Amino acid sequence: MKIEKMASLLGMKETQGVFEGTYQGYTFHxxxxxxxxxTKILALQFVFDHQLTKDEFKAISKAQGAPIARLESVALTQNAVVLPLLYKSTKPEKLNVYLTKITDAMKTSNLKNLNHCPFCGLEETDAQRVIKGSIVHVHDQCAKDFYEKVIERVEAEEKSVANLPKSLLFAVIGAIVGLIPTFISVLFFNYMLALLYALIPLASFYGFKKGGAAKNAYVPFVVAGISLVISLLFIVWIYQTGAASLGMTFAEMLEVPQNRSEFIGDLGTSALFTGIGVLIVWKSMSQQTNAQIKKDLSGLKK
Ligand SMILES: [Zn+2]
Known part of the structure; x- marks a missing residue:
């Protein structure tokens, strides 16, 4: 559904290029x-004045049902919830029931919208900024100062190549560690599972971060490449070991047409599953890059 259509169904108004609505005293976007x-979906975002506790988030999640609520950080840490509207009924009366349910849960938890400046904590703000799709009340000077400070740090980090070799090495080691569950599943159960493959880029990215290099925009692509190479080498290694146990060289074994087609099939499956695995963890990787941090904060500049 188009965002404009959903906005009008929810009675939301457009201000500063953002659709804003209120329900039972709660403002949301x-x-x-x-x-x-x-996968891009439409969702409601509610921004609160403090980091949500587990119980507060649980209460909202329960009211939300499926698809699950997600925690977001909007100017503060984990102070916002994203409530996907996918599969929710678009009938006005059902939307009202839904909005009542989620805002009731917020009321019960005594939650309040973020109304003070998130940078200095003071009220009586004098400006507004769009952060991650929500309008946030700020002091103009606080927003500018914060933006400059963060951008300065991020840009210095982006230019630095310190720790890059170490991070790349750790990313490779991470990918190998992430391969272990797949290794066990293939060797002992003769089974390839797409979901397990997601652990390869996940562990590789973790390794890269541990290495301490800057998380630049290209890092998710590097992690994807390393994961692919490792998962393909794994298949080669399996076939090589198989050939050796039969007293053949790798080349000799591949001369048998059936072996060759199985080998190519397994390489293809491995590549496909790595691709799916990368897609699964892509968001969590790209969200941590400097490029994304800059993009998230771009609305602060003005
Ligand atoms: Zn301020």
């Missing part, structure tokens, strides 16, 4: 939310 690399 309609946003596009990426759940992974390619």
């Amino acid at each position: 309609l946003i596009h939310y990426y759940t992974d690399a390619i």
